[in-house]
Amino acid sequence: MEVHGELWTLKEFFVYPNEYIYWSIQIVMYPFMTGLVAGAFVLSSLYHVFGRKELKDMAKFSLTFSYALLLAAPMPLLFHIQKPLRGFNVFFTPHFTSAIAAFGVVFFAYAAIVASEIWFVNRKFFIESAINLKNASGLGNRLKGLVYRAWTLGSYDISEEALKKDERAAKILAGVGIPTACFLHGYAGFIFGSVKANALWMTPLMPVIFIMSAIVSGIALCMLTYIIIMEAKKVRILRKRKPWMISVEEIRSVEIDIVKSTTKYLIFFMIMAISLELLDLVFRGYTALKHWDILRTVIYERDFINIFVIQYGIGTLLPLIIFLIPGLTIKRAMVGLFLVLVGVFMMRWNVVIGGQAFSLTLSGYMDYIMPIIPRNLETLKEGLVGALTIMALPYIFLWMLNKFIPVIDK
């Protein structure tokens, strides 16, 4: 009989008998996904709060996308826990000394904020759609009309004045949303940073480091998805040959403009993120506490490729170079953005898996061999298949949301 964790853990030297890699790929996915949520929201707020007009289109898209990501964010936890049907216990008996329990509260508060902001931003659209679909035929259209009518909440006021109020409300919500988004992800970082038993995680910098890389990943994913949607649009227009709608050239110029201006913010946050991470690393080496010996062997030897080659080299330095070379093109941007996402994902991986790479004995090591081909439910959930499923979820949610909410302006 195998115990949980045994299937993917390799032990070396002296490790306590009960130690295994208990937090596997899904716990890597968990901060990765919540990070994307927070990042996407911050990007949308750049327009709503700080009035960055050039980001208007991107803001609208990233707001809805943030919600799709949000719906997917708790899924890794559900995939990970041994008793998924008891997941709701967290809300029945929330134990507020636990960072995970507090996360639930922050999560719902945040979900409410984003949902209301989406509502205010799209209220006009909802009302118009409700009116248009009032006497529509066909079951689908009638159902859709019903949904829109419910969403109007009984008010059909789209006067200039009312819309101004909507805008103000959205602005306030976006303002409140930024700290909540940071809090949401700060808490994800806190879950690790507060584990005093773990020498790698135990740092008050953890929440801040997480927030910065969260914003980086959120912006990168929004941009990448935005580009892909625009490209798809171009293909569709070319195929339909309806140039009177909007020409491909027009889309192209809009696209590159938005990408270029968003990249500036991305670079800023990337530099912040890397500085914090390096500060943490230098500080650990400088103070060299008891556990530094084993940390050093993990960071500079066992995880060298993961940390310095993939995370910092390919995932940070290379995209920075790609973005900073003048004359950014869409293709180049896509490569850079993808690499940024790889870098942030590897940061999560190196924290979560790297943090468990050494034993509490400080004299043994453990390796996580990610299950690729599932052998049973456990290796299915906590292996490659589980991770890819989580990755696909926000897109499924976005597709569903797009049926009701215009994700990108026509």
Place this chain on the structure above:
Amino acid sequence: MDCDRREFLKVGFKTLLATGVSIGAFELLKPEVLAALNKEKGLRWVFVVDTTKCVGCGMCVRACKLENEVPYETNVSRTWVERYVMTKDGKILVDSPKAARDGFIKNDPMGVTVKKEDIDKAFFVPKLCNQCEAPPCVQVCPVGATYQAPDGVVLVDRTWCIGCGYCIMACPYGVRFFHPLYRVAEKCNFCYHRINKGMKTACVDACAFGARQIGNIKDLEDPVARIIKTERTAVLKEEFGTKPHVFYIGLDSIVR
């Protein structure tokens, strides 16, 4: 004040009586009385492990697995024994194969054969949940499934645990694991079902050398409490601030 003489006398007598008793109590402040008072204060289970007595036979581990129904073959255990060997050239070899369930029968720590004359020192250290006074496992549990009883023992509610593993991560001693059958957090609970009936834990009963003892630290009569109060004992990984309540006699600095 409406108070006649009779009432006055009654109250006066009562007051006198009460003062008399309290003065009496001061007079009776002898060790036995203090101990009795202490006993009333309650119960706090503690454990003493005498590393100088442990021979690494693994009987305790076996007894624990059978008593607490942790599947015998699996590679997890509520308690285990570690073997430490320090060689003359300064190497430290530590192991606990299969949690020492079958005892240490060969002289091969970590698979290395060590000659007798090369050994500087060697000893065994039994480990179990420390029933910490400030248990991080309780702190982090998002649903309160891990909780501390008033007598200090940290328990897991198997019907409520969601199996997130946060407590396993939070325990600096690595004593927690997932039960292979119930799929919820599991660890030593000082054989709570036994000690509540006045019995000793299964491991204490199984140890023929008296290396393990359990007692009530609030009871001054208790031999275990006396050891902790009068002898030099140490706890594991004090730096984490968990305030462990498993005390070790003869703990060495090379113990992890």
